[in-house]
Amino acid sequence: MEKIAVLMGGRSLERDVSLRSGERISAALDERGYKVLALDVTPELTETLRSERPDAVYIALHGKYGEDGTIQELLEFLGVPYTGPGVVASALAWDKAVSKRLFRANGIPTPDWVTFSADAFKEMGAARALDLVPDALGGFPLVVKPAEQGSALGLTRVEDAGALPDAFLSALSYGSVAIAERWIEGAELAVSVLDGPGGLEVLPPVEMVPKSGLFDFSAMYTPGETDYYVPARLTDDVAAEVRRLAGAVHTLLGCRHVSRVDMVVGADGVPNVLECNTSPGMTETSLLPMAADAVGVGFQDLVERLARAALDGLE
Template sequence: MSGPLTVAILAGGLTHEREVSLHSGRRLAAVLSEAGMHVKVLDVDANLLQSLKSMQPDVVWPLIHGSTGEDGSLQSLLELVGVPYVGTPPAACRIASDKAVAGAVLSTAGLNVPDSVTIPQKLFREVGVGQVLDLIKARFDFPLVVKPAQGGSALGVTIVASAAGLPRAMVDCFAYDERARVEQYIEGAEVAVSVVQTGSEPRALPPVEIAADGPYDYDARYFAGRAEYFVPARLSEEDTAAVKEAAERAHLVLGLRYLSRTDIILDDAGRAWILDVNVAPGMTETSLFPQAATADALESDTTVDDLYVEILNAALTDRQ
């Protein structure tokens, strides 16, 4: 289409990650505005549908992190509105956002996923907390990981060093989700691989290696000084190819669209273990997708703006 795009960025919402979402939305709006687009950040509230009707954007970029923004709910609403949007269709969102379901799908496809079990809080109460915890202790070696079955930003995630820390980790997890995922701890290099797909095949951007001072938790992700990032990651060509391939395959297997980010642990044997797949990557200053996009632009002698425009145009073209 001729002329600058009009883009509505959806940010905020009522999830635990509201502040991160607002920060992502404001930062992306600044980048797109600098690129000459007409941009407005809209909150997901009672005024959203009227705001979209008044604005009549060419395309919507949802940046709601957490449940309603990544579980297909918001995407279903945008499908009803009939507006083109950046991101994965509702059905694939529902699969990817549920760590238990996504893990099963990826494992069936032959990708490496940590051994895990997901148990609802209700079942814990009905069967008996002590008995279930005993079963977990017998099944998994320590350390292990306890995380919400849905959600991001490492909220409610605990690396449990010993059996004594398991009860508190479960309580913390249930504050963010009704289901707890207990997962095998994988030791190795922590890498995030962003993927862009504006044509028939996905393309992995340069991997980002995370070296955190302690666990890569919420504070380490969004407050400067707790984590150091290496872009591209300090990996051999072979290991770089392995993590890129894993992320691209995960993107395809889960049916994702336009962009995604896969969190990976690369162990000492060179195996890429998929921890999580994100359908709405963050866009803050410390977020991993923008870092990868910047490195990709340097490698290809383009700009980050070019990549974002490419993503927006793909979403717009697909609906014409």
């Protein structure tokens, strides 16, 4: 019987979300006849992996350390195959300031943005450039968010210049780099990509319509707070373009097994890529399972498919 260690929890701010993903993944693997070792990530993790010698690790971690290349680097050194993108793809996708530069340099539309680090504020007086930000981004509203975070944590929609410094302070309390980005009013989409022996499979786009108007932490994880449309309500042309872009992002960042690309399609029908997630949520309200379900791939099928990608060494 193949043994799979499901890594969940850890100390990231998305710990609780990860525990919810991890419990469901563990149950699915158990149902499918794998020996499951559910592991909360603690300083004992390495010792446990060495003594238990699982055939593969299922990474059900979200956020820092689980999604930024840290756990991937350790697992590679330990020689344990794992689900999801590798070290470099994880690190690139996790850092929005870097991945957005790659998007722009490679013709993938992404909203205009500027990056400020805490060091630039502290060491170089970058606060003296904040007044230039609104004009650079086409005015208000705009959004300020940490470059390295998930689940909309530390994200503020900024309506006027007076609110800009506090928005940066808030974003920088989550990490050392913050970005300000042009706000795109439009349809919010998540487009999941799976790869397999037959090549990339882009799943139907999921459209999220949060009842509060903002797809924040509560709208993401509280059942009933957001309406979902699968497939998204798009014209055939826009749907095709959105799917093409998701595949292009997955390939550009060097992802393997799975990724989920978040986008906003503006009123003009032009899609804008916000970010790429390399360990997408697997909770009851999560977008990847929803998209898979729409093409007849149930939760257990999805989980087993990703586990097999790791066990079978799919690169």
